[in-house]
Amino acid sequence: MQLSPVKKLVIAGGGTAGWMAAAAISRKFGELLDITLIESDDIGTVGVGEATIPPIRVFHKLLGIDEQEFMRATLATFKVGISFENWGQQGDRYIHSFGKTGKETWLGDFHHFWLRSRELGMDFEFGDFCLEVQASLTNKFYTGPNADINYAYHLDATRYAKFLRELYEKNGGKRVEGKIVEVKQDHDTGFITGLTLASGETIDGDFFIDCSGFRGLLIEQTLRTGYEDWTHWLPCDSALAVQTESVRPAVPYTRSVAHHAGWRWQIPLQHRVGNGLVYCNGFMNDDEARTTLLQSVEGNTVTEPRPIKFRAGRRHKSWNKNCVALGLASGFIEPLESTSIHLFIMAITRLMRLFPFRGVEPALVNEYNRETHAEIEPIRDFVILHYKATERDDSAFWRYCKNMEVPETLAHRIELFKKTGHAYQAPGELFRIDSWTQVMLGQRIMPEQYHHIAHLMSENELRQFFTKMKTVIRSEAEKLPLHDDFVQQYCKASV
């Protein structure tokens, strides 16, 4: 097939995914492509997605974004991890932080030494050796020269989309408001040729990015790409989101509190708190979800609870013909570990690296889809781990999760850790060993063994080493300012 060069790029959808793609591509390829983004005010956006993970800072650097300006514009706060409550058992709490725990040696990761300390009867907590955990527990935060805290942000999704839109428009990108009512295709190839709006206008293009949300207007409704369903592993299929007034200073972490048929989030921003209940409709009906959410929030509500239905899974192909699906149009893993925006970023940078300027070469398409699949599976496994590794049996939902079959890749990881204490981060995988160990230990998977490298320290040496490290980390955390005070002086927004 003759390749046709790509000069006109059309982005369908102006949610977080659409504006992130538009801002990044216009910044780097603005001189190479004619870019148009179409969004519909009538349809609107999902309007959630407010917790992020640290790689977003790299994306912002790529876009030349000034951190303080961005934080003021999106009323953002800092996030150093997630507080998981009631997951392993009711009453449990652990922090999955973005930090490093202890110091690893070449042969054995730090947790092996900690496991030995437990065996010897020492009572150090795993989180005693992580600055981000200690910062969370004391609500402290600092960033600046010589700061050593790994962090991300909590942000207002609607304001973030607006902020990115301004960047895009500064880069000369075009925006068209209107509802897409028809997707035109070439009769022979099936390639998309243009999008017709309700006004009758058609926006032609050589290449299309589908950011139309769950509906997948181009990738699914037009190209019938197909969806791989993961609901047997990730059974939650519903969410209710509501915003409330702040009643206390913002903490530097997201809260994820398990309930009898899922969990709820609490995301503190400068001006309000984002709350939501994630649940499985088979185990909790919508009325009960509404009552549960409204009973659990702390401040007065400032919005009506907003229902969102979803299905965990991914498109069989994220790139099909001359269309790449981004954001919710490409699939969804529930927001437990705040991974969606990160996956958008990875997809955008991957597309830019493989961009088909000279035409849609099948080898490029295959490579894009291969990398996309390889990236998402360990993230999916990591999220499933939270449900599978539980001792809760107080509800039918948790009994289902505890007993469900999990992907072989995850079953292997759990078995390996349980039997030997070995944890790993495969090449290219997002979550580091620190994340796997914090969550596995936090969810009560206690290994039966540890690496004998830990025997090379005597009991006394181990105790002294741990005592010193714990004291140093505690005192570093103590020296930090309170998170809320730091936000006020660093990036306070005028609401």
Ligand SMILES: Cc1cc2nc3c(=O)[nH]c(=O)nc-3n(C[C@H](O)[C@H](O)[C@H](O)COP(=O)(O)OP(=O)(O)OC[C@H]3O[C@@H](n4cnc5c(N)ncnc54)[C@H](O)[C@@H]3O)c2cc1C
């Ligand atoms: C409950 C929930 C919580 C989440 N929490 C997090 C989180 O904490 N962290 C995180 O990283 N991610 C989170 N996400 C995921 C993600 O950040 C958001 O869902 C995301 O911001 C929205 O993605 P989107 O841009 O793909 O879709 P949408 O916001 O749905 O945007 C779709 C766009 O397409 C346009 N459109 C659709 N059809 C048409 C049409 N016919 N014509 C013209 N325009 C059209 C709409 O107008 C809109 O502009 C969460 C998701 C859910 C569901």
